[in-house]
Amino acid sequence: MSRITLKVNGGAHTVDVDPATPLLYILRNDLNLQGPHFGCGLGQCGACTVIINGAAVRSCILPASAVKGEITTLEGLATNGKLHPLQQAWIDEQAPQCGFCQNGQIMTAKAMLDKNPHPTDAQIRESMNNTLCRCMSYNRIQAAIKRALEKPLGFQPPDTAERVVPLTHGAASGGSRASKKAVVA
């Protein structure tokens, strides 16, 4: 075991773990983040994607001790309570089915657009091609990316001072449904 400090979504967290532990397990189990998911543990599907130094990284195969730099997870995309334009486009296009893969889809798309703000259709397909979805929401995802492109994306460096890591979440079981509007009100 060793003490490792991780910078995540603007906060810093020190954990005492086996340094070989994949980052994913620490994000999920120690930092209580629910964005990154376990899909394969093999770097094949993208469910566990986080952004480190601007690159989409598969946290299931990244040992915690190898992390260099600031980690952004899906929880860290919104700024001051306002969804990132990609997240909004995901809602507007009703992209998810079960949603389990969408962390990987959104984070991979963000890293792609940060590097190349005006991708062609072919570039979108290519950049997203290794991020899988078993509900086959691909067409909706591509539509959402294109929708986000129509607006200025306004990517800004994260405002670390004001960012709060959401360590606890109020949502009840997945069996409970309300309009987001209603819940937030």
Next chain:
Amino acid sequence: MSGNIPSQVEEILSTNRRGFLKTAGLLFVGMAAPDAPAADAPGPYPVVDPRKLDSWIVIHQNNTATFYVGKTDPGQGTGTGFRQLMADELDIAFDNTTCIMGSTDITVDQVGSGGSTAMERDSLPMRRVAAEARRVLLEMASARFGIPVDGLAVSEGVITVKADASKHVTYGELIGGQKFNVTLSGANAASVSGKAKTKTIPELKIAGKPMHRDDIPGKVDATTKWAVDVKLPGMVHARNVKPPYACAKLTGIDEASVKGLPGFIKVMNKGNYVAVVCEREEQAVKAARQLKTTWEKPATAPFPSSEDLFRYLRNAKPAAGTTPLQEGLVGNSEAAFANAAKTIEAEYEIPFQGHTAFGPAHATADPSNGQMTIYSNDMKTYGMRRGVATFLGMPQEAVRVVYMQGSQGFGRTAAEDAACEAAWIARELGRPVRMQWMRDEETAWDTKSPAFLVKMRGALDAKGNLAGYTYDALSCDYNHLGYNEPDTTLIAQLMGQRRAKPAAGSAATPSDMYAIPNRRMNGDVVALPAIWETPLRTGNLRDPNGPQAAFASESFIDEIAAALKADPVEFRLRLLEAGTGDDSGFRRARSIAVLKAAAQKYGWDARPSGKPRGAGKILTGRGIAYTFRGQSMVAQIAEVEVNRETGHVWTKRMVCAHDCGFVVNPESLRTSVECGMLHGLSRALHEEVRFNTEKVTSVDWVSHPTLRHADVPESMEIVIVNGDPHPDRPDLPLYGAGEACLKPTMAAVANAIYDATGVRIRRVPFRPERVLAALKAAGV
């Protein structure tokens, strides 16, 4: 809070719900611990009585409502649809409602999900109880104002005296936080009813409108709490150690191989079931890999290899004790063949295909208070409750399943295995246990959709009519797993449990309304050598067996049309229009309507398929297929590009005409249909479970490919048809959706490949190497 639901109300409702059902008390807002769902519910957990109105609907003091339904929604939007229908019947604004689904101790048992029946069947009692609640509220207002009910008007949860608009009262003021204490009639959840009549379809205002799904925001902003996220005090992590060979017998466990590992707690073993438990997740992953076990291979091979599967099936006899499925017997097909001018025969092969959940199977079990709580994303939580209780020998009242979001299921998946595993280990250890399958386990050991071998024959008479038709299917489905039958879960099988009589499994016959004068359809179930402890266990996958039957039958109809040099759309219409009668759902008329709608949307050029091949590298073609599931009709057109040098197939364009009657939420229907079509495309192009004679060798996304972003058509068009021949009927029915749309896809793509290349591919999936070999063999 402007009449909307306060932020914490949904948690409070789920945590205090049973207290509310037991007593007539008010809801105490603000007492719940949101991160520990129902932690204050020590059990037991009696079944929720469907005959009590209070089991379905709670009205809050702030004039909002919560609906409790016994269904689950793995991401097709049924939850939003239920809210639309119930809000409509209750006459309350959609945004002032919530819907709690699927947890066994706080919702009535409506069986969970399956068969695309959510809207068609299970929404009916929901509508009746919501209408009844409205009726009761109107009577309360009538008593309060001393005015007969017909002197009152209701809108968005406010009842107003028609003659004096200054007199009004909200639902919340009438009953907020209190019980209705109304008993419904009817024997069970499906048949409960009050005295009120439900609205006619034209009276519905919220249902029928496109609505954003309510589960989506939480899935994109990371606030959804998934079943995989459950964390409980003292919880430990478990991983299975699966047999390295199918049907192997465990001969030894070397516990010393993991004993010193940090966090190691225990090796769990009974029979051939082995698991490790550790304090932390990564420790359990490591221990499961490191544990040394020895196994003895079975004396005989449990199954042929996937390369040999269809040879095996060709020689197989129907499994002992199974009865053939015989349907659609018309005329005398053998006489038609005896008199045929020409006979056409073809065989079609569909391999085992997996559910292959994106998030491998998982469940968390909590044995606190001598009860057992399971946190699961399984779509049949009520059956799971019974299954886990039976498996553990616990009274059913001691078990509950809390339904949470999870990766897609599409049928009988390993989610049920994981629940039984977590529960058994939790009881043995006396600690909450989180069980999580790994990717290789999920892909290799999850339940499969059965392989099919279908033999088809067509008799053409001298005038070029299809005079005779036979369909003979062999479905490799023996000992098919039911839902939540504890003795069929993998852990039970590995522990040596055997049912006296294995489940017979099922075959399927085609779903079409073709009028063919002489027709015979038969389906038989066959067994592989091993039926227990095998990774080739079969279990329902999204319209079980429908896609297999439709691949064969709709490919074959295309072959007949090609033989007759007939246009594939016209030929199908001819067969549909050859009949005159119709059934109560107007399936014949609606079949014709979807075929025409798809052809029109596509801009179909009428000509026989198998067009002259171009000279270039890319060959293009289009194919159609049509079928139905229940009363939902679907016609699909695929346009493909086939690379003659690589065999790669790209489906460039897909058109689907879909008729499921009245559409509750056109927006979620469209997205579900689109995703369903792509699921069909994935099965057409990629999916096949591979195995040698010892084990399944499809273990990850490389050895078991699935559809990817690059495969997506350039254009996907969906036409929502309502082909009911009486559009003015006040009561257009709602039919199921979600499954029908993937049923014809494999055939539509195969028919398009034929049109492009003149080569008929009768074996799924159409991977490049198979297509290329077929093109080469045909000299293309």
